[in-house]
Amino acid sequence: xSAVPADAVFRALADPTRRRVLERLGRGPATVGDLAKPFxxxxxxxxxxxxxxxxxxxxxxxxxxRVRTYRLVPERLKLAExxxxxxxxxxxxxxxxxxxxxxxxxxxxx
Amino acid sequence: xSAVPADAVFRALADPTRRRVLERLGRGPATVGDLAKPFxxxxxxxxxxxxxxxxxxxxxxxxxxRVRTYRLVPERLKLAExxxxxxxxxxxxxxxxxxxxxxxxxxxxx
DNA sequence: TCAATAGTTAGGTATTGACCTAACTATTGA
DNA sequence: TCAATAGTTAGGTCAATACCTAACTATTGA
Numbered sequence: 001x002s003a004v005p006a007d008a009v010f011r012a013l014a015d016p017t018r019r020r021v022l023e024r025l026g027r028g029p030a031t032v033g034d035l036a037k038p039f040x041x042x043x044x045x046x047x048x049x050x051x052x053x054x055x056x057x058x059x060x061x062x063x064x065x066r067v068r069t070y071r072l073v074p075e076r077l078k079l080a081e082x083x084x085x086x087x088x089x090x091x092x093x094x095x096x097x098x099x100x101x102x103x104x105x106x107x108x109x110x
Numbered sequence: 111x112s113a114v115p116a117d118a119v120f121r122a123l124a125d126p127t128r129r130r131v132l133e134r135l136g137r138g139p140a141t142v143g144d145l146a147k148p149f150x151x152x153x154x155x156x157x158x159x160x161x162x163x164x165x166x167x168x169x170x171x172x173x174x175x176r177v178r179t180y181r182l183v184p185e186r187l188k189l190a191e192x193x194x195x196x197x198x199x200x201x202x203x204x205x206x207x208x209x210x211x212x213x214x215x216x217x218x219x220x
Numbered sequence: 221t222c223a224a225t226a227g228t229t230a231g232g233t234a235t236t237g238a239c240c241t242a243a244c245t246a247t248t249g250a
Numbered sequence: 251t252c253a254a255t256a257g258t259t260a261g262g263t264c265a266a267t268a269c270c271t272a273a274c275t276a277t278t279g280a
């Protein structure tokens with residue numbers, strides 16, 4: 001069943017921990033330790049979230065010595081944004097058409 | 111474990127079946143049967159998707175006689191849109207700051 | 221050189237998601 | 251009135267998520 005990239009992106013965004021990580025990375029790259037600090041969670045659990053973000057393509061990382069640094073891949077969020085924007089255009093068009101219809105009906109009354 | 115509304119919205123969007131349903135509803139209300147027709151899936155499985163969209167607040171439904179009709183609740187998509195827009199503003203600001211910094215450095219060279 | 225640090229792997233549990241079939245209820249049109 | 255229609259409920263399988271602890275590897279600074 002075609003696991004479209006959008007699936008992974010939206011699934012990655014579905015978790016508050018992962019959204020907070022993205023917000024953090026929006027202000028610049030950070031190491032695993034830095035990223036993990038604000039969370040109660042055990043490290044291995046947290047790493048799973050990072051892995052999920054990375055496989056969704058929303059972040060990328062590089063290890064130097066024993067330190068791995070993550071940064072945002074902003075283009076990837078566009079996938080989600082684009083879908084939502086397209087969706088909004090769709091129903092806005094439809095509401096406009098309804099509006100036109102109502103206007104036409106009102107005019108033909110007079 | 112604050113299950114923020116955004117969680118449910120993004121999770122609802124994570125499945126292609128549900129996104130197709132939303133696209134369909136973007137063109138106007140439709141009954142369960144109408145919505146289900148394009149999908150191979152058994153009806154009970156499909157209903158679960160509809161339920162998930164409804165608990166996420168993305169759609170609402172009303173039953174008249176034996177027919178249930180679904181329609182989009184567009185405001186709800188704004189939750190997702192807003193988060194993404196805020197996120198974009200964040201990292202765009204940061205990239206601008208980097209840009210300024212680089213410009214400043216270049217100027218001080220000359 | 222060796223103990224502390226940074227991250228990783230292995231493996232276990234509980235819940236939820238995505239599907240199915242079978243059997244049911246409520247409505248409606250002939 | 252009764253068979254077809256529209257949707258619903260019950261219950262089962264399998265994979266993935268979200269967490270955990272324990273034990274490990276690789277790097278580095280004193």
